[in-house]
Amino acid sequence: xxxxxxxxxxxxxxxxxxxxxxxxxxxxxxxxxxxxxxxxxxxxxxxxxxxxxxxxxxxxxxxxxxxxxxxxxxxxxxxxxxxxxxxxxxxxxxxxxxxxxxxxxxxxxxxxxxxxxxxxxxxxxxxxxxxxxxxxxxxxxxxxxxxxxxxxxxxxxxxxxxxxxxxxxxxxxxxxxxxxxxxxxxxxxxxxxxxxxxxxxxxxxxxxxxxxxxxxxxxxxxxxxxxxxxxxxxxxxxxxxxxxxxxxxxxxxxxxxxxxxxxxxxxxxxxxxxxxxxxxxxxxxxxxxxxxxxxxxxxxxxxxxxxxxxxxxxxxxxxxxxxxxxxxxxxxxxxxxxxxxxxxxxxxxxxxxxxxxxxxxxxxxxxxxxxxxxxxxxxxxxxxxxxxxxx
Ligand SMILES: Cc1ncc(COP(=O)(O)O)c(C=O)c1O
Numbered sequence: 001x002x003x004x005x006x007x008x009x010x011x012x013x014x015x016x017x018x019x020x021x022x023x024x025x026x027x028x029x030x031x032x033x034x035x036x037x038x039x040x041x042x043x044x045x046x047x048x049x050x051x052x053x054x055x056x057x058x059x060x061x062x063x064x065x066x067x068x069x070x071x072x073x074x075x076x077x078x079x080x081x082x083x084x085x086x087x088x089x090x091x092x093x094x095x096x097x098x099x100x101x102x103x104x105x106x107x108x109x110x111x112x113x114x115x116x117x118x119x120x121x122x123x124x125x126x127x128x129x130x131x132x133x134x135x136x137x138x139x140x141x142x143x144x145x146x147x148x149x150x151x152x153x154x155x156x157x158x159x160x161x162x163x164x165x166x167x168x169x170x171x172x173x174x175x176x177x178x179x180x181x182x183x184x185x186x187x188x189x190x191x192x193x194x195x196x197x198x199x200x201x202x203x204x205x206x207x208x209x210x211x212x213x214x215x216x217x218x219x220x221x222x223x224x225x226x227x228x229x230x231x232x233x234x235x236x237x238x239x240x241x242x243x244x245x246x247x248x249x250x251x252x253x254x255x256x257x258x259x260x261x262x263x264x265x266x267x268x269x270x271x272x273x274x275x276x277x278x279x280x281x282x283x284x285x286x287x288x289x290x291x292x293x294x295x296x297x298x299x300x301x302x303x304x305x306x307x308x309x310x311x312x313x314x315x316x317x318x319x320x321x322x323x324x325x326x327x328x329x330x331x332x333x334x335x336x337x338x339x340x341x342x343x344x345x346x347x348x349x350x351x352x353x354x355x356x357x358x359x360x361x362x363x364x365x366x367x368x369x370x371x372x373x374x375x376x377x378x379x380x381x382x383x384x385x386x387x388x389x390x391x
Pocket of ligand 1: 039098099100101102125171174175203205233234235236242246247
């Protein structure tokens, strides 16, 4: 058998998909499993968005289209960012891809050489570390700590910056912790970044999921940093469109052509009917989305209260996204063991915080993108096992 590429050893994965597969295998044996592992809204895409895509297909939007995206979506996305982020975004800066995820790879591949350092949040979305390593660059974790409500301090960042720092990745609101970066912290971060000639990748896919009065702020709005920030957003989370694969970024001028070239080399373009669905999403009514957000907020309160009532578990109030990140150190067990036993013995699929990096040790990630009934049932199933574990 011929050998595989050694470079594959540098490529990580997303444990959520592995746990989902294990949970499905368990379900196939007849066991009931409650899914709190996968990060996708359990709501269907709003009908007007579906109809826009269906109409586009009927109208013959079945061909290749411009690699950086169709003009209508680039314009709608620019208008959206301008209105929502309070920065001036031109349609020429917008590039569209199948999901926001490709920008993590393309952004890093287009900017980083072997030997360059990339600072990234840890615990954080696992693809950051994977993409950094794939590019041959060196990942430098920026710990997100419970003490700072799963943010960090400007000092933490500063101490990790060096002459080799080529990029800083920020994610707010954050997966997996539900933490966020306040305007005040962004101002302090911007002051640190102002002294360093590096790129910034600001992953803002949960920008519209903030709770308890927290407000979204983008690093691109500080100290002229828009000129070197890849600001990415998408439709998966806000519009419950994970399976459609649609995302976009506002790119600094020097990155537009190289990233478009990476698109041409890999996926050619994003399906035009999907892009027209995106236009409908950005321009259309917000009724379904507002209802979804209100429901997430209701579940967030229930999940945090439920988790804090469990033995050996404490959980901070997540300020954003749809994840809770409870501390399970009080169980006296490794969080990987807790996650595994919850799946096998209690039928509750969750992820160990270590799926998001070493600094996630001692935590679990629960996605509350599931019905209130299932969340309540999961909490009770967890209680049974955790009482036995901590007895
Ligand atoms: C922090 C973060 N960034 C990016 C993505 C990718 O989203 P998309 O479905 O738009 O590719 C996800 C999806 O889980 C995420 O959690």
